[in-house]
Amino acid sequence: MVGSDGAIGAALVRALRAGGASVHAGTRRPGLAGPERPPVDLAAMDWPALVRASYASAVIAGGVTGIAACNADPEGTWRINVDGVARLAESLAGKGTQVILLSTSHVFDGRRRFPGPSDPVSPTDAYGRQKVEAERRILALPGGAVLRLAKVLTPDLPVLESWRRDLLAGRAVSPFSDRCLAPVSMAQVCEALDRMRRRRVTGIWQLSAGRDISYAELATILADRLGADRSLVRPGPQPDSMAEGTAGPRFTAFDVSRLSQELGLPVPDPLKVAEEAVEALVGRPRS
Ligand SMILES: NC(=O)c1ccc[n+]([C@@H]2O[C@H](COP(=O)([O-])OP(=O)(O)OC[C@H]3O[C@@H](n4cnc5c(N)ncnc54)[C@H](OP(=O)(O)O)[C@@H]3O)[C@@H](O)[C@H]2O)c1
Structure with missing residues (x-):
């Protein structure tokens, strides 16, 4: 697992180990390195422990994931997200390892609903362009997925906590009415990756909810759960300054039929996923 100190990496390592798998959790933090925590720095292109070991599968979830950070330094982040990822994947694939790269809906421009795995990509930001190229290089390898x-x-989505604070204080919140998400839960991501590695699949797979919901719907679910007045949710369009570059695609739901048909993964219901996240937030002590 590369990027195992990140949100998805940490959850996947826990889930796989709970299921009995033997997992090495790569880290770029020198203080955390150890026998089951091989050092992996995609920027330095340095991973001697990984080269010595032998793995059935590797999941690459490491890299610079901030859209703003990729836009601000497209060359520097390209070296990590494309060159580093590809170099690491090549050395793993050369030893017969199945390599699974995590990618994003930003490979599409979000204008078309439910793009399929083989539809043409159309990234509009640096992060999406880097993922497109990293995908291309991984898919060229034997065992690349x-x-x-x-x-x-x-x-942990920061806006949920700030909405909660405002709604409980009787203040209005302004979620975007024209920005969508097709949310999936961490458990669904872990289950998909576990099935992908068990079946040693290759090629492109996509996981999203079965349809998009708006951020306004998400805020309304939170308001209802908190018993707050729904009229405090006052949706509005995202500013033009955000629509270009950082805001993300308009529609984000993929065609997920391959995962559901070939790997038997149920198509996630966006409202259920949103309700679960809200429930977990409300169950936490307030910050
Ligand atoms: N979370 C989502 O909603 C989502 C949606 C679509 C796609 N994805 C994709 O899923 C993957 C994982 O996402 P995430 O949310 O778990 O990201 P994250 O929380 O930002 O974690 C990224 C990880 O990458 C590591 N990293 C950064 N630079 C590195 C380098 N030079 N060498 C090695 N490791 C490095 C970070 O290490 P440190 O912890 O030490 O900083 C961190 O552990 C990403 O590829 C992302 O594009 C995520």
Whole structure:
């Protein structure tokens, strides 16, 4: 697992180990390295421990994931997200390892609903362009696979906490009415990756909810759960300044039929995923 100190990496390592798998959790933090925590720095292209070991599968979830960070430094982040990822994947694939790269809905421009795995890509930001090229290089390798993910919704999404604070204080919130998410839960991501590695699949796979919901619907679910007045949810369009570059695709739900038909994964219900995340947030002590 590369990127195992990140949100998805940490959850996947826990889930796989709970299921009895033997997992090495790669880290770029020198203080955390150890026998089951091989050091992996995609920027330095340095991973001697991984080269010595032998793995059935590797999941690459590491890299610079911020859209703003990729836009601000497209060359520097390309070296990590494309060159580093591809170099690591090549050395793993050369030893017969199945390599699964995590990718994103930003490979599409979000204008078309439910794009399929083989539809033409159309990224509009640096992050999406890097993922397109990283995908291309991974798919050229024997044993190369890609899992494109829509938003993985957890109670840690910062806007949920700030909406909660405002709604409980009787203040209005302004979620975007024209920005969508097709959320999936962390458990669904882990289950998809576990099935992909067990079946040693290759090629492109996509996981999102079965349809998009708006951020306004998400805020309304939270307001209802808190018993707050729904009229405090006042949706509005995202500012033009955000629509270009950082805001993300308009529609984010993929065609997920391959995962459901070939790997038997139920298509996630966006409202259920949103309700679960809200429930987990409300169950936490307030910050
Ligand atoms: N979360 C989502 O909603 C979502 C949706 C679609 C796609 N994805 C994709 O899923 C993957 C994982 O996402 P995430 O949310 O778990 O990201 P994350 O929480 O930002 O974690 C990224 C991880 O990458 C590591 N990393 C950064 N630079 C590195 C380098 N130079 N060498 C090695 N590791 C490095 C980070 O290490 P440190 O912890 O030490 O900083 C961190 O552990 C990403 O590829 C992302 O594009 C995520």
